[in-house]
Amino acid sequence: MKAIRIFLLVLIVIGLGLIATYTIWVPTLVTAILQSEGVNREPASPSMPFGTATTSQPVPPLQHTQIVTLGIGNTGYSNGVKITLNTVSEDNRCPEGVTCIQAGSVLANITLRSNTHVETINLASNKVALFDSSVISIIEVKPSRGKSGPPDQSSYLLTFQVVSQ
Numbered sequence: 001m002k003a004i005r006i007f008l009l010v011l012i013v014i015g016l017g018l019i020a021t022y023t024i025w026v027p028t029l030v031t032a033i034l035q036s037e038g039v040n041r042e043p044a045s046p047s048m049p050f051g052t053a054t055t056s057q058p059v060p061p062l063q064h065t066q067i068v069t070l071g072i073g074n075t076g077y078s079n080g081v082k083i084t085l086n087t088v089s090e091d092n093r094c095p096e097g098v099t100c101i102q103a104g105s106v107l108a109n110i111t112l113r114s115n116t117h118v119e120t121i122n123l124a125s126n127k128v129a130l131f132d133s134s135v136i137s138i139i140e141v142k143p144s145r146g147k148s149g150p151p152d153q154s155s156y157l158l159t160f161q162v163v164s165q
Contacts, residue, residue, distance in 0.1 A: 064164040072153050078162040082113040091150035106141045135163045
């Protein structure tokens, strides 16, 4: 009986030690789990202690999904997240009328704001961003890319999907 009490005391001490040091080991554990799942993490920022993760996995359909379409310089609000489309920094989509091996993607520089966080990130149209408690993705880009190159910045309209979790 004494051995069981000592064993339980050791477990309690270990548990208290883990609780007291969680700020040290939790970020490392989260990073290891995300890397094992194939998620690419950007460096952490003070406004988001564990950084922003992006992945090429599709956004699962959840109950709280909203969309917003924005032009360059415009801000929209969706599911508690303010999104500002700052610029489209890359457009390597397959041009209209051309057969390509891959469809390509658009890289948009956006600013995300919630009640507690503000972060400016680059989001590719074939990835998702985790922000606060939401998953943000680009679901449509207009206009199509022509054979002569990408459209003018002023003509871009990007549709974002925001899924709150």
